[in-house]
Amino acid sequence: MRILVAGFAVVVLVFPAVFMQSQQTQTYRAPRTKDGKPDLNGVWQAVNTANWDIEGHGAAPGPIWQLGAEFSEPPGLGIVEGGPIPYKPEALQKKKDNFADRMNRDPEIKCYLPGVPRAMYMPYPFQIIQSTDQITMVFEYAGALRTIYMKHSDAPADSWMGWSNGKWEGESLVINTSDFIEQSWFDRAGNFHSDELKVTERLTPIDKDHLNYEATIEDPKVFTRPWKISMPLYRMVEKNAQVLEYKCVEFAEDAIYGKLYKVPLK
Amino acid sequence: MNQRYLMSTGAAALAITLMAVWPAPPLAAGQGTQVLKSGEKAVTVANNGTPAKPYVAPKTPDGVPDLQGYWTNNSITPLQRPQGVTKEFYTPEEFAAAAKKQADSDEGRITAQVGTVNDVHYDFTQFGLDKSQTVLNGNMRTSLITNPSNGKIPPVTEEGKKRAAAKVAAATPRSAQYDTVKNIVIGSRCIYQGAGPPMLPPGYNPGYQIVQGAGYVMILIEAGHEVRVIPTDNRPHAPEGVRSWLGDSRGHWEGNSLVVETSNFNGRVAFQGSSENLKVSERFTRTDANTIKYEFTINDPSTWETSWGGELPFTKMDGPIFEHACTEGNYGIMNTLAGARAEEKRAAAAAAAKKGGAQ
Numbered sequence A: 001m002r003i004l005v006a007g008f009a010v011v012v013l014v015f016p017a018v019f020m021q022s023q024q025t026q027t028y029r030a031p032r033t034k035d036g037k038p039d040l041n042g043v044w045q046a047v048n049t050a051n052w053d054i055e056g057h058g059a060a061p062g063p064i065w066q067l068g069a070e071f072s073e074p075p076g077l078g079i080v081e082g083g084p085i086p087y088k089p090e091a092l093q094k095k096k097d098n099f100a101d102r103m104n105r106d107p108e109i110k111c112y113l114p115g116v117p118r119a120m121y122m123p124y125p126f127q128i129i130q131s132t133d134q135i136t137m138v139f140e141y142a143g144a145l146r147t148i149y150m151k152h153s154d155a156p157a158d159s160w161m162g163w164s165n166g167k168w169e170g171e172s173l174v175i176n177t178s179d180f181i182e183q184s185w186f187d188r189a190g191n192f193h194s195d196e197l198k199v200t201e202r203l204t205p206i207d208k209d210h211l212n213y214e215a216t217i218e219d220p221k222v223f224t225r226p227w228k229i230s231m232p233l234y235r236m237v238e239k240n241a242q243v244l245e246y247k248c249v250e251f252a253e254d255a256i257y258g259k260l261y262k263v264p265l266k
Numbered sequence B: 001m002n003q004r005y006l007m008s009t010g011a012a013a014l015a016i017t018l019m020a021v022w023p024a025p026p027l028a029a030g031q032g033t034q035v036l037k038s039g040e041k042a043v044t045v046a047n048n049g050t051p052a053k054p055y056v057a058p059k060t061p062d063g064v065p066d067l068q069g070y071w072t073n074n075s076i077t078p079l080q081r082p083q084g085v086t087k088e089f090y091t092p093e094e095f096a097a098a099a100k101k102q103a104d105s106d107e108g109r110i111t112a113q114v115g116t117v118n119d120v121h122y123d124f125t126q127f128g129l130d131k132s133q134t135v136l137n138g139n140m141r142t143s144l145i146t147n148p149s150n151g152k153i154p155p156v157t158e159e160g161k162k163r164a165a166a167k168v169a170a171a172t173p174r175s176a177q178y179d180t181v182k183n184i185v186i187g188s189r190c191i192y193q194g195a196g197p198p199m200l201p202p203g204y205n206p207g208y209q210i211v212q213g214a215g216y217v218m219i220l221i222e223a224g225h226e227v228r229v230i231p232t233d234n235r236p237h238a239p240e241g242v243r244s245w246l247g248d249s250r251g252h253w254e255g256n257s258l259v260v261e262t263s264n265f266n267g268r269v270a271f272q273g274s275s276e277n278l279k280v281s282e283r284f285t286r287t288d289a290n291t292i293k294y295e296f297t298i299n300d301p302s303t304w305e306t307s308w309g310g311e312l313p314f315t316k317m318d319g320p321i322f323e324h325a326c327t328e329g330n331y332g333i334m335n336t337l338a339g340a341r342a343e344e345k346r347a348a349a350a351a352a353a354k355k356g357g358a359q
Helices: A002-023 A065-071 A089-100 A249-260 B003-021 B092-110 B117-121 B158-170 B331-358
Strands: A042-045 A126-130 A134-139 A145-149 A163-169 A172-178 A198-207 A210-218 A227-235 B033-036 B069-072 B136-139 B145-147 B207-213 B216-221 B226-231 B248-254 B257-263 B279-288 B291-299 B308-316
Touching (some): A126 B216, A134 B207, A145 A163, A249 B331, B279 B308
Parallel strands (some): B226 B248
Antiparallel strands (some): A042 A126, A042 A227, A126 A134, A134 A145, A172 A198, A198 A210, A210 A227, B033 B136, B069 B308, B145 B308, B207 B216, B216 B226, B248 B257, B257 B279, B279 B291
């Protein structure tokens, strides 16, 4: 009986693998870690303007006129696939209100944790530290961190960065993240979600220095259907590439508390 | 729920655990490490006095010692040996008494009068701030400092004394501490909560998660979600000008140990009055399945006449470590500043009324 089962398993498991290989001869095969998984270790960064607006956008002035060209919005093609983000009507209105009141509402101004997927395309590097049971992503922005649990477990509570369980599918690391609080945004344009957000990410090496990143966004409270973002992530190839310490809390204090000082900031 | 009842059961549980554990194993003077989990069965990983086989740490797939998992350095051992104590190790009975003293002090903090600051600030039993609620390292030492052998920080240099005096002179007067957030201590502002190095027990949330990828060791410090990413590929330090709160760490493996050298501190933490020339060496060694022996050496000729250091155990604990989003929930600062402004308004109104009444 045991032999029979084993034989069956071989047929089921090996046949599709052979089939897929013949179908995808063009697929890049990443170098392996010592435990045989695609090696995603490294310092990575998105090179786009999605943190300003994940949808395509033209150049625009920034919110602080004194900063002139230093903090104006550069244009970008966006990372959302297949048309505009499918907001429910009332949610679209909230997105517009968010943008209009972004100086008070954008969590990035306050150095709050970025959430997912925003952490992945903020204009700062992040490092993947890949082990067998856990993979961590350490983000320069705010010292944010994600643990991807390869041995799955349930979230003890909702959080800013959510709870991520991962698995390997061929060359891809597939991550399911949920159990978010509703306070993080997708970008500076006011794109937002609720606490029902679920993000399914797929990180696939496409050559030795690039990962393809895709994420499916589901949130029935806010969107009419699931939608997708995609972009490449670039390896920082500098020999001394390093995620440095960027504790922005201190730099956000005047913005958060300035009106409450004995001599209030204007 | 009656707070006093809650706490006294907590303290009782600790006391019972202590009593149940201490007299039992014949500890070789101070060599053992006991792991206590209040209210649960105590686990003893003590060296029982017989010479043990040298422990060989498990290896990662990359072939280096595996330090991964969840750890705590929760401890009641003071950094410096207390006044009047001359010996290096407590007896089990003395240590039990010291642990009880700590538990009583925790109790004192939560059985405060209803309506006082201590009563409403934190419920220590509710949030696990009470040290007796988590795994406690039963380090029998009378001080974390082992070098020099008197257990005390060595004498401060002239330069160090001058710097300390200048700091006192420049300190914000108490009356101005709520004028702006800048006058409030760094820890309360969620900027830096003493993650180190050296990684000494913080006030609360003494949890650590270690994950190793090829050529790197990552240590997540629960308090304030501080992260140390330590490369072990022999790269040079970041340039002199790149200064930070946690410094710039470089590691390498020596047999069973991870050895880490850290420099490039921004000098603002001033660990025990140190300068920005501080260099910290650390050594992490798995000594058994449940313990990492953590040794640290402090080197700062601008502050101390000699280098000094010590050791403490990191003990395995159950995970996971949860997200400590500190600034995101820091209503304390907002309320403190708003309260100070309201206070000023009230005082001004009272002064105006008094002036009006006198006329």
